[in-house]
Amino acid sequence: xxxxxxxxxxxxxxxxxxxxxxxxxxxxxxxxxxxxxxxxxxxxxxxxxxxxxxxxxxxxxxxxxxxxxxxxxxxxxxxxxxxxxxxxxxxxxxxxxxxxxxxxxxxxxxxxxxxxxxxxxxxxxxxxxxxxxxxxxxxxxxxxxxxxxxxxxxxxxxxxxxxxxxxxxxxxxxxxxxxxx
Numbered sequence: 695x696x697x698x699x700x701x702x703x704x705x706x707x708x709x710x711x712x713x714x715x716x717x718x719x720x721x722x723x724x725x726x727x728x729x730x731x732x733x734x735x736x737x738x739x740x741x742x743x744x745x746x747x748x749x750x751x752x753x754x755x756x757x758x759x760x761x762x763x764x765x766x767x768x769x770x771x772x773x774x775x776x777x778x779x780x781x782x783x784x785x786x787x788x789x790x791x792x793x794x795x796x797x798x799x800x801x802x803x804x805x806x807x808x809x810x811x812x813x814x815x816x817x818x819x820x821x822x823x824x825x826x827x828x829x830x831x832x833x834x835x836x837x838x839x840x841x842x843x844x845x846x847x848x849x850x851x852x853x854x855x856x857x858x859x860x861x862x863x864x865x866x867x868x869x870x871x872x873x874x875x
Contacts, residue, residue, distance in 0.1 A: 704749065
């Protein structure tokens with residue numbers, strides 16, 4: 695009933711009631727996933743804003759509860775993936791910067807090229823499916839959802855392949871950098 699009022703009439707009172715009903719449970723759900731209350735609040739706010747802006751498309755949602763929990767879960771996982779990428783990028787960048795101090799010297803250019811070749815070989819040595827997932831996400835910039843559609847695999851499978859690929863690359867990179875010192 696509230697969903698219909700929002701969908702057809704943009705009824706603010708109906709939205710307020712839905713918001714106060716779902717916000718606390720979605721917040722608890724997202725906090726469990728993210729282990730961070732601020733991120734969880736942002737995710738839930740985005741999800742709740744989305745249902746307000748859906749307008750008449752909201753009437754096509756069969757089960758609002760399932761829809762909201764699914765949307766919240768997906769957004770929370772997006773946040774986790776972005777944080778993981780950011781941490782990974784920072785760790786590789788800081789490792790490379792520690793190994794390379796003067797960026798313009800001939801020695802540094804050679805070292806950087808050598809390191810890039812090593813990383814390329816490491817990626818090429820990954821199992822085929824892990825290599826595909828890694829290349830589509832990191833090199834082509836595709837989101838996980840599109841990768842799952844392209845490769846015909848589940849999201850969990852794509853995430854597992856990416857996690858394994860990153861772990862192998864990180865391990866190989868640490869060995870390489872340790873040997874170079």
